[in-house]
Each structure stands twice: as C-alpha cells, then as structure tokens.
Amino acid sequence: MVDAAYRIPGSSHVMIWSATRYARIQCRAGDDDSMISGPLKIRDRWPSLNKSNIGRVDAVCPVPGNNRRIYVFSGAKYVKLELNPDTLVDTLATEPTPITDGWKTLGRAGFDRIDAAMVVPGTEDNIYFFRGKEWIDVSWTDQLISHGTIAESWPSLKKAEFETVDAILKNEDDTYYFFSGDRYARIRMKQDEDTLYDDGPYHISRWNTFGNWV
Secondary structure, three states: OOOEEEEOOOOOEEEEEEOOEEEEEEOOOOOOOEEEEEEEEHHHHOHHHHHOOOOOOOEEEEEOOEEEEEEEEEOOEEEEEEEOOOOOOEEEEEEEEEHHHHOHHHHHOOOOOOOEEEEOOOOOOEEEEEEOOEEEEEEOOOOEEEEEEHHHHOHHHHHOOOOOOOEEEEOOOOEEEEEEOOEEEEEEEEOOEEEEOOOOOEEHHHOOOOOOOO
C-alpha cells in the first residue's frame, strides 16, 4: 500500500513511502515509472525523521506557498521539514507536535490522525485533509472552510468506489493520483470540481517500481 507520496516541485521525481520504507522514482502522468533510488529504510534516508523518532509516514503535504517545506504526518503527530529541492537534504523546521495541538480545527473535527493531504488547487492557503471516510478543508491559519464525507462530496472518488484515501500524488498538469488500498485513480482537479480522468481505478501493480515492497 502507498502510505504517502510527494512530487519534488517542478520535477518528474517523486517520493513514495510504504510501511517503513521509502523510494524515489521518476514518474510523469500517463508514462511508465522508473526507480531512481531505494527502497530504503525511512530512518536511514531521513535524518530529521529519525531524530523525531518517526519510522513510518502517513501523509506528506507541501506547506502552502513554500516549495521548500513539507508537512509530514505520522500517527498522532506531525513535523515540518525544510527540504532542499536540489540536494534533497532534509532538516527539521519544527519539533514533533500533536496534530490536535498544532491544528485545533482538525482536533475539533476528530482528525487526530491524517491519511492523506493536499494543497487545494487554485489556492496557496488551504489544505484538504482525509481521515477515514471524511475530508476537511482547512486554511493555513487553521480556519475551517468545509467538512464532509468523501461519498457525498467527491464525485470522482465515489465513481472510483474509493471510500477512503491513503495517499495523493500531484502530477505536473491538473491531475492527481489518488491511492486507496491496492488501487489508484487519476483525478482531474479544477478548484472545487473533481472528475475521473480515465477508465480507472487500476491496480497498483501497473507501477513498475512498486514491485514487492509497496
């Protein structure tokens, strides 16, 4: 299962986390993927996560408006990392913090853990968070924008028969790969409108690089 995914800004290079391992792959939407490095133990590759006692990653999301910083969610806590897009050297920007302390809105909504997250298309301030069968739109300043169930609010995911979301990978166009269990679908996102891009969902075995580690 894909637990988390992140595309290096302006690049075809993608980071994938699964259980206790991580890999960097080359991937363009609609093309074959190829391995660049890994899979490796997360603790071995990410000094800042190892220092934070994080060995598994649940979700990764860019900090809105900052292409050098990412949020990393693990269990009931999260950290903010500085990630150099050229060298991929990571440093700790904030210490591990309980999600419900750092994001009061998530705590009030019962989002004490995060399955997946993405910056809302067309904004630099809002983030979609997914937890179980629910989603929530929260501003960077921790204000509630909207909240609901996936089935009621996401036509593309309902059509794909995704009740939950495990990871989201931004593509270089206006589409995203959504992963749920052993399946994935390509979704076109235009602000508040989401549509299933093609005939998906598909089994993750279509990815050459996932092999027997995802």
